[in-house]
Amino acid sequence: MEELDNVKEQNEEYLSRLQRLQADFENFKRRTKIQSKDVAKYASIELIRELLDISDNLERAAQALRAEGVQGVYEGIELINRQLCDILSRNGVTRIESVGELFDPYVHEAIMSVSDTALPDSVITEEILKGYKLYDKVIRPSKVKVNKGTNGVDQ
Amino acid sequence: MSKAIGIDLGTTNSVVAVMEGGEPVVIPNAEGNRTTPSVVAFIKNERAVGEIAKRQAITNPDHTISSIKRKMGSDYKVTIEGKTYTPQEISAMIIQKLRQDAENYLGEKVNQAVVTVPAYFTDSQRQATKDAGTIAGLEVLRIINEPTAASLAYGLDKGEEQTILVFDLGGGTFDVSILDIGEGIFEVKATSGNNLLGGDDFDQRIIDYLADQFKKEQGIDLRNDKMAVQRLKEAAEKAKIELSTLTSSEVNLPFITADQNGQNTWTSP
Numbered sequence: 001m002e003e004l005d006n007v008k009e010q011n012e013e014y015l016s017r018l019q020r021l022q023a024d025f026e027n028f029k030r031r032t033k034i035q036s037k038d039v040a041k042y043a044s045i046e047l048i049r050e051l052l053d054i055s056d057n058l059e060r061a062a063q064a065l066r067a068e069g070v071q072g073v074y075e076g077i078e079l080i081n082r083q084l085c086d087i088l089s090r091n092g093v094t095r096i097e098s099v100g101e102l103f104d105p106y107v108h109e110a111i112m113s114v115s116d117t118a119l120p121d122s123v124i125t126e127e128i129l130k131g132y133k134l135y136d137k138v139i140r141p142s143k144v145k146v147n148k149g150t151n152g153v154d155q
Numbered sequence: 156m157s158k159a160i161g162i163d164l165g166t167t168n169s170v171v172a173v174m175e176g177g178e179p180v181v182i183p184n185a186e187g188n189r190t191t192p193s194v195v196a197f198i199k200n201e202r203a204v205g206e207i208a209k210r211q212a213i214t215n216p217d218h219t220i221s222s223i224k225r226k227m228g229s230d231y232k233v234t235i236e237g238k239t240y241t242p243q244e245i246s247a248m249i250i251q252k253l254r255q256d257a258e259n260y261l262g263e264k265v266n267q268a269v270v271t272v273p274a275y276f277t278d279s280q281r282q283a284t285k286d287a288g289t290i291a292g293l294e295v296l297r298i299i300n301e302p303t304a305a306s307l308a309y310g311l312d313k314g315e316e317q318t319i320l321v322f323d324l325g326g327g328t329f330d331v332s333i334l335d336i337g338e339g340i341f342e343v344k345a346t347s348g349n350n351l352l353g354g355d356d357f358d359q360r361i362i363d364y365l366a367d368q369f370k371k372e373q374g375i376d377l378r379n380d381k382m383a384v385q386r387l388k389e390a391a392e393k394a395k396i397e398l399s400t401l402t403s404s405e406v407n408l409p410f411i412t413a414d415q416n417g418q419n420t421w422t423s424p
Contacts, residue, residue: 024176031262060410105196105203105211111385113214122214128382137187143385146214 041092045134048093052132052139055084096131098124098142107131109141113148121149159267159296160257162250163304164284166224167326167353169193171253173261179308184256191256194221195248197235204252220245222327225350227287228280243283247290254291268293274300274332274343302332303341312339327353354395361391365406375412383411 058081065074096107103110103122111128119125124144131142161179163170168190172179184191186206196208197218203211212219218235226242233240250268257265272284281298288295302321306312311319316337323330330348334341365387366377377383390406397404 021176027261027263028175031260034262057409064410103211103214105198105207109210110212110214112381129385141210148214 042134042137044091045137045139048088048091048132048134049139051084051088052093052130055081055088056130058084092135093139094133096133096138096142098127098131098144100124103144103146105141107133107138107141108146109143110146111143112145114145115149116147117149119147121147123147157264157266158261159269160254160265160293161304162253162268162270162288163301164224164246164249164270164272164287165190165193165325166222166328167193167355169249169253171257173257182257182260184252185259191249191253192221193224193249194219195223195245196220202248204248223249228277228283241283243287244290246284246287250287250291250293254293266292266294267296269297269299270295271299271301271304273330274302274346275330300332300341300343301330302334302343302346306334306336306341311336312341318344323348325353326355327351329353357395358388358391361395362387365391369411373412377412380412383408386411 058077062074062077062081065077098108101108101124102120103124108124108131114125116125123146125147126145127142128145129140129143132139158173160182161172161174163172169192170181170190172181174180181189183189184205188206191205192209194205194208194212196203196211196215198211198215208219209221212221220233223242223245227246229242231242233245250270254265254268268288270284270288272281276284285295285298301323305321305323306319311317314336316335319334319336321330321332321334323332328348328350329352330346332346333344335344336342362384370376377387386408390408394404394406
């Protein structure tokens with residue numbers, strides 16, 4: 001009799017464990033289905049993040065060459081960068097607008113603030129690092145300098 | 156049956172996880188990260204928590220609250236736009252965001268949670284943490300010690316009786332605990348640490364090291380150049396993360412600054 005009780009108890013435990021696993025699995029399946037679309041769309045986000053550094057550096061190289069008056073090489077580097085940017089933009093990468101726009105923490109990161117009463121409050125006055133999106137997702141926010149009116153953000 | 160979530164309500168960053176198929180899984184937030192900055196901001200009529208709040212902190216310092224965990228259990232209050240908030244109310248906003256991210260991930264409502272606290276938290280600090288969960292609309296099933304949670308995550312409750320040391324280096328705090336574990340019972344024997352030491356300080360040290368080396372070699376202080384500082388910051392954090400698994404890391408920042416020689420690429424072991 002005792003043995004039967006034990007088996008019954010064990011049965012119940014197995015059943016509840018099975019039910020829980022089943023529920024986990026059903027949720028997992030449903031989520032995987034939803035996510036698999038996104039996964040393909042955003043799979044390259046890490047690679048793109050690193051490629052953007054290369055693009056930034058090519059731009060810096062071009063600027064340095066221009067400053068030194070090496071016109072031919074400067075143009076060459078700039079063309080290579082444009083080539084890279086074209087590839088990225090064909091794959092869904094867009095620049096985040098910043099200077100002159102109103103500061104938006106969903107796409108911009110404030111690094112510094114200035115106080116210029118001649119300019120509207122919360123307007124971006126300078127871009128320190130460029131920001132990019134992959135489709136609707138921010139790969140990296142643009143790092144910016146923001147104007148803060150004399151009374152802060154409350155006007 | 157809806158799921159309970161596990162919340163690590165940190166001083167600098169917070170994390171939410173859920174058990175799936177018998178294993179804990181960290182839930183990514185809406186921004187796609189596994190940790191959420193414990194920062195709350197009031198932007199005009201909007202409320203932002205996490206990454207978004209952190210990004211705007213510098214332009215909105217009077218309406219941005221961070222490290223509220225340090226005030227838990229005290230009678231400290233923050234007043235914003237004439238409204239007064241307790242630390243548990245601010246913490247509740249962080250929990251609410253974690254809960255939302257968990258619900259989005261799971262595709263179902265979440266009503267129950269387990270929240271961790273430092274082993275040295277007093278009863279009133281624990282109660283405040285529990286209240287924060289309640290304010291966020293969650294039934295707090297249990298408040299457990301952070302080192303205990305860490306031990307559980309490593310499955311140490313299942314082994315033989317033993318004494319272990321938990322080394323918890325967070326973004327802004329550092330806790331060390333000695334635990335006796337046996338037969339599913341965890342006893343915290345001792346705790347120590349530094350309340351003002353964390354990963355952020357490591358970043359700063361690396362930034363300073365890089366800037367000092369560069370100054371020595373090139374005679375230019377990168378700390379005066381805001382773009383260079385930003386690039387250094389990112390590179391320093393990346394190097395720190397790499398150094399967790401590698402013994403050396405290369406920091407390569409081409410054209411970090413333009414000097415008259417055009418010699419401006421720099422690599423350091």
